[in-house]
Amino acid sequence: MLKAQPTITSIVIPHDDIDPTETYPLWLVPYWAELIPIHEAQRRWMPAVESLRQRQRLETALAGGSGALIDEVYDTLSSLEWSGIISGFPIQIERHYLSAFFTNEWLSSEHEDLLMDLLRGEVNDNGSAWRVELPNESGMFIPKIKLAYQKKDIYAESITEFRWLHRIASRLVTGTKTLLGTLANVCGNHWVAIVINTEMQTILHGDSLGASIDGELCSVLKWWTYEHFGVNFGVEQMEIARQKDSYSCGLFAWGALEAFFLDDTERLMEDEKMEDCRLKAFLRIMDRHKHQASTHSHMSKSLFLLFYM
Amino acid sequence: MSEEDQHSTQPEIKDEDANAPINVKVVSSTGDEVFFKIKRSTKLSKLQGAYAAKVGKDVGSIRFLYDGSRISETDTPASLDMEDNDTIDVMVEQVGGCH
Numbered sequence: 515m516l517k518a519q520p521t522i523t524s525i526v527i528p529h530d531d532i533d534p535t536e537t538y539p540l541w542l543v544p545y546w547a548e549l550i551p552i553h554e555a556q557r558r559w560m561p562a563v564e565s566l567r568q569r570q571r572l573e574t575a576l577a578g579g580s581g582a583l584i585d586e587v588y589d590t591l592s593s594l595e596w597s598g599i600i601s602g603f604p605i606q607i608e609r610h611y612l613s614a615f616f617t618n619e620w621l622s623s624e625h626e627d628l629l630m631d632l633l634r635g636e637v638n639d640n641g642s643a644w645r646v647e648l649p650n651e652s653g654m655f656i657p658k659i660k661l662a663y664q665k666k667d668i669y670a671e672s673i674t675e676f677r678w679l680h681r682i683a684s685r686l687v688t689g690t691k692t693l694l695g696t697l698a699n700v701c702g703n704h705w706v707a708i709v710i711n712t713e714m715q716t717i718l719h720g721d722s723l724g725a726s727i728d729g730e731l732c733s734v735l736k737w738w739t740y741e742h743f744g745v746n747f748g749v750e751q752m753e754i755a756r757q758k759d760s761y762s763c764g765l766f767a768w769g770a771l772e773a774f775f776l777d778d779t780e781r782l783m784e785d786e787k788m789e790d791c792r793l794k795a796f797l798r799i800m801d802r803h804k805h806q807a808s809t810h811s812h813m814s815k816s817l818f819l820l821f822y823m
Numbered sequence: 824m825s826e827e828d829q830h831s832t833q834p835e836i837k838d839e840d841a842n843a844p845i846n847v848k849v850v851s852s853t854g855d856e857v858f859f860k861i862k863r864s865t866k867l868s869k870l871q872g873a874y875a876a877k878v879g880k881d882v883g884s885i886r887f888l889y890d891g892s893r894i895s896e897t898d899t900p901a902s903l904d905m906e907d908n909d910t911i912d913v914m915v916e917q918v919g920g921c922h
Binding site: 622762 | 891896908909910918
């Protein structure tokens with residue numbers, strides 16, 4: 515509007531408590547338009563940085579603590595722009611999501627997608643990608659199958675609506691892929707690991723709380739596999755570390771998939787300090803980000819500045 | 824979905840193919856459907872904004888997927904090779920920590 519009307523040379527702020535007749539230059543509008551999102555990003559990062567600071571003070575005083583890891587994370591943060599998109603991943607996720615790796619915040623489907631893409635990269639690197647299907651948007655894959663289950667009478671004919679599922683199923687049925695790994699969100703508050711092994715005709719389920727598979731999830735997965743294979747798949751437990759807190763299921767479920775597909779039980783994170791596991795996951799994400807991050811950004815405010823604000 | 828629920832969100836474009844509208848169905852994870860009529864050259868971000876406004880949600884809190892991949896800011900029906908009566912999935916962000 516301001517550009518369209520060049521006769522406007524200043525603005526007033528009618529709700530200004532001190533002097534509503536005071537005039538301000540036009541640049542005030544774009545200035546705040548740019549600054550407000552930065553403040554919002556800063557607001558999200560502040561508790562994360564404070565949490566890390568506290569740990570740094572504590573851990574450096576303890577022999578055998580996590581001081582070196584925390585120092586490495588601190589160094590990494592000092593060169594991270596704290597707003598913008600995380601580079602190096604197929605989906606665009608705002609950087610402020612990374613702040614969850616410094617606190618006990620529950621992980622969301624955005625975090626899980628980042629973690630699953632790290633796994634996808636390692637599966638590619640170790641040469642087993644030819645038989646492993648790790649759907650994009652893993653947090654959304656099971657909801658889509660649930661939707662198909664609701665519409666099971668028309669699923670087979672609904673090629674357009676369920677093209678994604680049909681395409682993945684086709685790769686499994688033809689044997690192009692023999693293993694599918696994904697995460698499922700149960701009851702809106704809990705992540706579990708799922709592997710479909712088409713050679714063994716088995717659905718593997720890993721719950722860090724030790725529970726057996728959720729009834730609805732079981733029905734949906736058994737229906738989907740039967741729909742495409744014409745065989746009743748069995749359900750078995752998969753190896754997963756036991757959760758002892760109230761916030762780490764997202765890491766454990768991902769760890770179970772990493773352990774399974776990379777054949778490395780250390781990935782389970784059994785008996786590890788989960789605060790450290792979060793930091794290690796953050797560093798892996800940052801490693802990918804740093805390799806692909808653009809050197810140019812219109813918001814070149816680093817977290818380093820945050821420490822002094 | 825009735826006619827009045829259909830939206831057209833792009834001003835006219837001279838190129839005839841780009842101008843051709845297609846029908847797109849937006850389906851939520853609960854199966855609710857909203858239909859849009861959209862030109863093939865229109866950025867899908869406009870459709871996303873219109874959908875969010877219609878269902879009364881912040882556009883940043885919902886995810887739009889086409890064929891299993893997230894729709895980006897610059898995607899259009901043409902760039903995604905979408906066809907008439909194609910489907911876009913809408914998913915809400917999920918969280919988990921413990922039962």
